[in-house]
Amino acid sequence: MNLLRISAVAAGFVLTLGAAAQTPKKALDHDVYDGWQRVAATVITPDGKYLSWTVNPQEGDGTLYIRNIATGRTLEIPRGNGLSISPDSDWAYCRIRPEFATTRKAKIDKKKKDDMPKDSLAVIRLSDFSVVKYKDVESFKTGHDSMPFAAYKYKKGVVVVNPASGSVDTLKNASSYVFSRDGKSLAVTLEKDKKDSLSIDAIVLCDLSAGRRDTLSRDLPFYGSMNFDRSSRKLVFLSSSDTLEDASRHCSVNIYSDGTLSELVPASYKGADGLVVNENADPFFSTSGDRVFLGLGEYIPPKDSTLYDFETALVDIWNYDAFLTPPQQRIKEKQIKNKTYLSVVDDGKVVRLAGSFFDEISLTQGGDGDWALSVDNTAYRLTSAWDSNEYTDVSLVSLKDGSRREVLHKVSGTPEISPEGKYLYWYDCDDWQWHTYKVATGEQFNLTADCRTAFYDEENDRPMFPEPYDYRPEWTEGDEYVLINDRYDLFRFAPDGSSIQKLTDGRPVKVQFRHGDPVDHGFTAADQRLGLGHPYSAKDRIWLTSFSETTKENGYGYVDGFFGKVKTDHFLDGYSFGSPVVAEKADVIAFTKGNFRTPANLYVSPGALRRQTLQSRVASASRLSKINPQQSDYRWGDVELVHWTAYDGTPLDGLMFIPEGIAEGEKVPLMVYFYEKNSETMFSPRTPAPSRSVVNVPMYVSNGYAVFIPDVVYKTGHPGESAYNCIVSGTEAMCDRYGFIDRDRMAIQGQxxxxxxxxxxxxxxxxxxxxxxxxxxxxxxxxxxxxxxxxxxxxxxxxxxxxxxxxxxxxxxxxxxxxxxxxxxxxxxxxxxxxxxxxxxxxxxxxxxxxxxxxxxxxxxxxxxxxxxxxxxxxxxxERRNCKDLSIRLQQFFDHYLKGAPMPAWMKHGVPVWKKDRYFGFENAE
Structure with a gap:
């Protein structure tokens, strides 16, 4: 939508006021919140055959939908959530929550945790949408690369489900469980039940396809941290014979492979630095399975039994040169107590990789490389309390012997590793440029110095370094190129600085393009720990979001052929578009689209026609959801993009929300809300919701307020006067522009x-x-x-x-x-x-x-x-109860002063603290 169309919308709004007045609509009130819905959790299968999403009210029972895109057949699962779909599109699994009313009643009845309503597990055959349910589910898991089985935890154990046959297998007294990636093996820890003399402490490996169980170890008081390798043939886990409850456990690291169990690291291990393998070690395999990584931690001895709480002083000691103050220590208490230092077992030797407490280690080549990256800010922790530039020392750490080679000293940035490990790359906060470091030669390259454009925030008005526009540059296969955004465009850089190519052309028209991969490539948290990702290949499409700084419109775009002849397409429209979801192996796109007047519904485009533009494809997409039809029953409004000049001459943008149904000559109160800049949200959907802190725009517009949201820019040293310069000038400009604003009834609100x-x-x-x-x-x-x-x-x-x-x-x-x-x-x-x-x-x-x-x-x-x-x-x-309370009090306060409503009792008389849980003072004071 261009500026002309925005004006046309405004004109149309004025011309239809009389017609709108003929159909009385209700004003929103504080009872409407719970039923307002939103679309979430959109998932598409790799082959593009099935699409799922949820529609959830703000409070109450939602619905999970699974749709066969080709046939249009849709399965509805009331209260479904947490869906997992198998990569082959055969099976899907989800949890089903208890009814909201049932859970609420149980809370009112103060039922114990064990007696509260439980989730169910739904197993769905996608070919015919048949559903089998299992009750009393605490959690469920399945495989990753395939999902032929599922397992769920219930109070007394774990149940394994074979969806194809419908058979189930119960493992009593199971406390934790983990699937292999191929979904065919399950490792389970068993805990001895004091009431069952036949029960044991053990770790059991289940070959689900063969129906076989092997007890790998038994009769030790602790088993934990089980992880399979990527091939699903190896399992690593911890075990310990220690029984003390208030001390660290000395653990051994065990590997099961090819039918053989071996001890990789004994429980007696103690490094030269005094670190041991404790229960927080969490061992895991490299991509090849040839290496095992684990965390070494301090041994925490049991508490001295001769010290008694009533005789022990409790004091926090603040040390002037400590890296962490007591408040920081309290917040990080669990992290500090459970801190481990990443190490690797290679050729039977334990090699510590992480140096200090603050040393962040990143692995290369899935943990199979020769070195890891160390980014350590220990030397600069103290000054970071008052210095905005957070410096780090960067080293390469050998996985063979732990030796270090410092490659960057006191660099103002956080270097990361390219996918193949050939380069380090970072945004330098001192010179505001993007840099690379070639690992093989030690050469450094400034990629952006010769570009006639800024890759830092051009509008930065804080007294600190400007932040980059791009926080997550993307790489291409083989570390051949790195893709980085400036304010408007996407650039392709050779990491050695030998070539630069601009892939888009947004700057002349002030359109911002931002890259982002909407395809789920199936990487897990475990993969990310290994540094695995998806670099772009020559055949990949780079998806973009687009935003016009001039009109505030949004859209999508793409770049094809970025290795050679570049082809681009994009569009802009007067909506807010959610992050698209794209099938990995099919030309299917799903997205949400909405604006202030139109709820954000889900749409799908199952494939592009020949030579079809992206704009026409999105415009012709099928709508799958229809949320919030009740909105048409309530008074709403329109939003306009406004411009004015601040007192100091700065041109500014803002948003004006205008209530519908204003009669000729009528005056309405004005609410002014602000926080930094918000004009870019012009086309964002806004729904009635209890306030966490600020006025709700639809609520106030529906109740006859005009709402003005100005952008604010600042001058260092004078933030207060900067606010006056922008906000008060904007308020006066709106009064001059809109004759329906009552200058004597205006308010401001901010958080x-x-x-x-x-x-x-x-x-x-x-x-x-x-x-x-x-x-x-x-x-x-x-x-x-x-x-x-x-x-x-x-x-x-x-x-x-x-x-x-x-x-x-x-x-x-x-x-x-x-x-x-x-x-x-x-x-x-x-x-x-x-x-x-x-x-x-x-x-x-x-x-x-x-x-x-x-x-x-x-x-x-x-x-x-x-x-x-x-x-x-x-x-x-x-707390939602408090949000509802604040919403009522905010409106009562402003209605009293701007609309002449009676003063509520809480404003006139207050609410005694001993009555606050039973009396609210919402009634009129008179």
Whole structure:
């Protein structure tokens, strides 16, 4: 859609107001949320024969669909989820949840965990869509390369299902289980049942095709971490004779291969560094199966039995030169306690690969190469607390003896390995360029220095290095080329810098192309651990997403023949398109498409006609779902792309949502919401939903509010004034442009960074009748040295280099003045705008006392202010019950000040803390 069509839509909207008014529609209310649906979990088989997806309400029972694309026959499985389809398109497996109402009733009745309703397993024969179900399922698994069998865990064991014959085989007292890749073997650990004298602790290997079980080991108190190799012929697992519960176990690493069980690493192993094989070792095979990798860890001894809790001090010690502060240690406690250092067993010798705690090891050639990549930031951990450039030291580590060769020192980036291991590649945050390192020769190449275009964020307005446009460059077979995006286009680079080719031409028309592979090539988490992926071949199509910076339209594109004569195609349209799903071995595409007025439904195109353009193919695709038909019963609206000039002359974009049914001469209230830039979401579908923190656009538009969402750009050192420059100028421009906006009934609302700007703006202007500030920073001077409790990081870098954009420390010349200038609490005496604050006591991003500081200072000056503190809640609300509560209170607050609605009791009288679980104060105060 071009700008002319956008204008035409707006004109059409105005002309049809009278007709629309003849059909009364309801306004959305807070009872509609649960039934609003979305399409998710789209899966297509490699041969393109079957497509599956789910349609789920926000709360309640969803449906899983499986469709035969050729015949159109569709199977519906109520409450189905977690589908696995065999690569040969013979079988499918999924879980079926209990009915939502049944589970809710069980919770109300406070049933114990064992008595709660359980999932079922559905086994589906795709040829005729016949379904067999098995009840009381805790989990299920099947193979990867083929799925002739499935297994599911129930309370007392594991059941193996043969879908072809319908037979089942039960392994009692099984606690864990894992399939081989070919799906024909199953390894199971058994745990002795004290009530069953015949039960044993053991590890059992089941040959499912032959119907044979072999007990590989028995009568040891611990078995764990079972993994097959890719050929499905070898199994590695841990075992231990240790019985202490509060200490590490000394484990042996065992391999079963060709009918023989052997001990690869004994439980007595102890490296020169004191590391041992414990229960967290998690051994796994290289791609060939010739090597075994495992993690070595520290031995944690049992707790001293002479120390008693009531006599033991509990203290956190903060050390000035420690890499991790106590808050970071608490967050990473499990990771620290269970930390292992990647090692390899090669020729019977254990070789440690990972050096320090922070050393990240990446394998080459599926673990069968001669070396691994080490990226270690230990030397720079301390300064990373305040330095935005995270430096690393990069080494190549020999898998033969663990020797290291440092190849990059203090590089500002995170190098990765090309698929064949021939090159390292990274974006350098110091010079803002893409680099490669040729492993064979040690040569370095700057790939982008000679390009007359920027591969870094051209619009960066934070006081730090600009980030790259491309975080995941793709490679071609043989490491021949690497594909990297700039702002608009995709480029093909020879990794030695010898050639550059631009594959698209988006810059002249300001269309952004981004590459991404929509084909599921079947790589598992285990494959990714080995560094395996899918480099493009000459016959592969590179799929692209497209986005117009001018019209905000979206679409798809592709590049063919990128090794030789390049052919491209793309389209743009006034919709948001979800990530496409493409069959690996057939010309079948599935995608979702929707916008503000049109729900995001699923479409499929089973094949391109001769010379058919991508645009016509997408336009002629068949719609498979029809979600949210109830939307037509409610008042909705339209969205327009708007432009204005900020006070300092900066051209800006924004979105204006206009409620339908505005009568001639009618005035409506305006809600202004903002967070950085949002104009690119013009065509995004928006659905009524309980608020986690911000106003819901469809809800407010349906209830007669116009909603304005301006883009905001910033100048370092003055984020508050930057917000004023963009937001207030935009508000005034909208009032001038749209005669239906009531200048006396306008409000602002924002969350987090937006919440801070709300707090600042009401100290700067009385333009708005009411304000909502979620998780605001009120005092930058106290927040500066605070902690982001979710990560444990000190907040200083956020102000010096990050989103808060001060650009200086408090001690730099002029720094303190900037922190005071931008801190709302130093100016609260000027506030005239009633404000509703949300500050939750488990906020991991903004310290909740920031909201308290702001509220307390407003209260001192008796400014009308309220603070909502949701107990044990996060930065953005998680519990749906709290989201619904916030949605009601936000609307009551704004309706009172902008629409003259009666003040609710909670605003007039509050809610006593001892009544908060039984009284809500939603009723009118009068």
């Amino acid at each position: 987090s960074w937006g919440g801070y700007q709300v707090a600042y703006l009401i100290t700067r202007t009385n333009l708005y009748k009411a304000a909502g500030a979620g998780a605001p920073v009120g005092n930058m001077t106290s927040a500066y040295g605070g902690i982001r409790w979710e990560s444990g990081h000190v907040r200083a870098m956020q102000y010096e280099h990050g989103q808060s954009r001060i650009g200086k420390s408090i001690w730099d010349e002029g720094g303190l003045d900037l922190y005071i200038e931008n801190s709302p609490i130093f100016h609260v005496d000027k506030v005239q705008t009633p404000v509703l604050i949300m500050a939750n006591d488990n906020d991991g991003a903004v310290p909740w006392y920031q909201g308290i500081e702001f509220f307390s200072d407003l209260r001192r000056f008796q400014k009308p202010a309220w603070l909502l503190q949701y107990n044990k809640e996060a930065h953005n609300l998680v």
